[in-house]
Amino acid sequence: MNADEFRRHGHALSDWIADYQATLETRPVLAQVAPGTIRAALPRSAPREGESFEAMMADVERIILPGITHWQSPNFFAFFPANTSGASILGELLSAGLGVQGMLWATSPACTELESHVLDWLVEMLGLPQAFASEGAGGGVIQDTASSAVLCALIAARERAQAGAGAGAGAAPGPLVAYASNQAHSSVEKAIHIAGVGRGQLHLIEVDENFALRPEALAARVAADRAAGMRPFFVAATVGTTSSNAMDPVGAMAGICATAGAPLWLHVDAAMSGTAALCPEFRPLFAGVESADSFNFNPHKWMFTNFDCSCFWVRDRKALTSALSILPEYLRNQATSSGAVIDYRDWQIPLGRRFRALKLWFVIRSFGVEGLRREVRKHVGWGQEFAGWVAADPRFELAAPAPLNLVCFRHRGGEDANQAIMDRLNQSGDLYLTHTKLDGKLTLRMSIGAARTEHRHVERAWRRIQEEAAHWEKRKGQARHAD
């Protein structure tokens, strides 16, 4: 593909994306294909000689699009938002066009410095503690996901705990133990497992009626474990759990981490809800974060930046880099030796990295801080409105508090009713929502935050939910009548 062809295809593809996005509203949200459908339409072997871009795009239309679940649909209310924006898409395009690899400062200084800088901007934008800014001992880095962020935090904590033990005298230290609520994301368990600490060494702490960690239960478990010769070293708090958007009491947890003889590393996972901290009125949900050792949120969830872009800060960057740095000869260079630069390869699991800060910079500049706040307030407002509709309908109940843009609710008809309502909604293509279990009960989740969602889409979703509830009630009545 020569330069002129690239121009031509780049124009056409930009138009294609604009057209695709304009049609999103009319497409069934959840892909309606059976397993194997896509593969069956693809040739068994790769082509021997090159094909035209037009042929490839024709296959995108014919083969790929029917197999797409449209995360950017205004009717996508499943899982969590993964909203994107024109600015982000163009930032990703620019990153691909430059084609740099930022493993070291020297391999593209702008890739590293823009990242440090924009993450410092975000410290201010989110009201995060100044200790996370790169001017002092802390700093931020873009990870691919919150899973990788918690793994990095856990490894830094593991090394800090083991170095402390190694330096001290006395008996061999007991096994490491980590803590999170029983509502924490599965990535905490996965990280404990990957890091070789052992799945059984993650102690899940009970939650209160709002699905938030009970700090007195955490304190008791830490004390008991310590008395039993174990070594508590890591706590993961969640500000906005995936399941129900529960808010762990970060301040109380920080107190437990700090007052212990050997401090526990406190990681705060705010993967989706971190974006809410843009708005001062939501910052009370984050109270206590000023005492955390690390913090993470995902602009690729609710801040209009396409996957992958997960922002991770640490209070003590040396704890992170000393846990993850290995410097072979072929990566040595003057800038690294000078100690004057950040080499982000030491802040993450992989060695290589692409220029992800560009899209984040583009998004922040394109919206502006106030523009982003307006979007967050809009989504939270609709979430609150939706929760009100649920509360006002006697057939339904709220299953958990809805502090922001996620509403957990259920039909009072039990598991059968909720499964039927969800399945029919998703199969209709009109919207897509997913479920969780709270108190052992099947619960529907209405997650509001797609970039193209408007108020009318939320209204229609509620209308469709009510229709499917009526359908189920009618069938149920018929079945009872037939008995």
Next chain:
Amino acid sequence: MNADEFRRHGHALSDWIADYQATLETRPVLAQVAPGTIRAALPRSAPREGESFEAMMADVERIILPGITHWQSPNFFAFFPANTSGASILGELLSAGLGVQGMLWATSPACTELESHVLDWLVEMLGLPQAFASEGAGGGVIQDTASSAVLCALIAARERAQAGAGAGAGAAPGPLVAYASNQAHSSVEKAIHIAGVGRGQLHLIEVDENFALRPEALAARVAADRAAGMRPFFVAATVGTTSSNAMDPVGAMAGICATAGAPLWLHVDAAMSGTAALCPEFRPLFAGVESADSFNFNPHKWMFTNFDCSCFWVRDRKALTSALSILPEYLRNQATSSGAVIDYRDWQIPLGRRFRALKLWFVIRSFGVEGLRREVRKHVGWGQEFAGWVAADPRFELAAPAPLNLVCFRHRGGEDANQAIMDRLNQSGDLYLTHTKLDGKLTLRMSIGAARTEHRHVERAWRRIQEEAAHWEKRKGQARHAD
């Protein structure tokens, strides 16, 4: 940014990228900025209100470009290629435009199925063992990097080894031990460390005069470790080391892994050189891969696909998924429960994933298999030609065999000469090359594989190297004269 603005900016940015690439040849390859330069040019805080795309692109030109090390320059001969292509850039753009997240089959069936399919194509294209294809018990997945691939392999091996021990009776098993040559990539040590096995549990095996692992040394060490009560479980072989492109004897290593009482997991890292397997004439370098448990190569290095795209295959996908799978309620769905689909979240460290198969599919279709082979043969041919020039110049020597596109060489004047030659070349901006140490001696690396490199760039690089050698010799002569 509305749809019309997106079209307009998408057109402009496509043109900008084409223009940028056309000017690559004239730009200094290695960024010439001092630490802090980029940050000093950026405003201290994020803008309150949105800015125009034109303003952002003006800052890209003014602030970012001077801080770019141009990996796509035809004069980039450093580290390893990270070559890209128009098809790949457009594939990345399309992926960003669709904005899907492929953690589960259900969250976009096409994202999963295209990936499985293209990785099966590559099994055939590279002449890999059929056991790696998804039709049987194996299968392939796109990771971000070779670092993550070796970590996944290591965790699967760790779990397999520990499950075996847990099932067996008798004494407590000894500590796990892994093996790689002392030339293996630092990611092996990083993986051992991350996985909690312990850096000291990686035993580095001596190499022969070609910097390839000595299989008899591996066999002896495995036997000695076993006799000492340790538990050998993992071997990383490298087909094309980062430092010097050394080729470990995979077949002999496979024999050692297989004949031991408990089999060792054999992982083959061919991050850069794997692309050479496209050409049947280079496949003897990979002999023995048919016995490997896992294999990895990076299309984002030498196959025209922009970072990140690292292909990873396993012989036994259950060993991988049982090591990495955790299924919380909120991810349960009918397709997953049916067992009829692949959920790639179970094949990797993170949970989320973007649609990376699109760009790989575009690249393969755009070049065709024969087109890719022509590129590989071209680069290898130039590598061989360059090695011939070095061998013919009495001032220089080859420092290692050059089986493919990487030539390790040095001036006979010692460390001072080679450091001076490299520094002046890189500071000139005319080309960029990096170094390693072989036999304790500073060695220059000429890595040929940028997409825009032509024969004349390789010729000019050699001419510039000779000029800088002459410059050093002249200065050296003057200094001697002055004594």
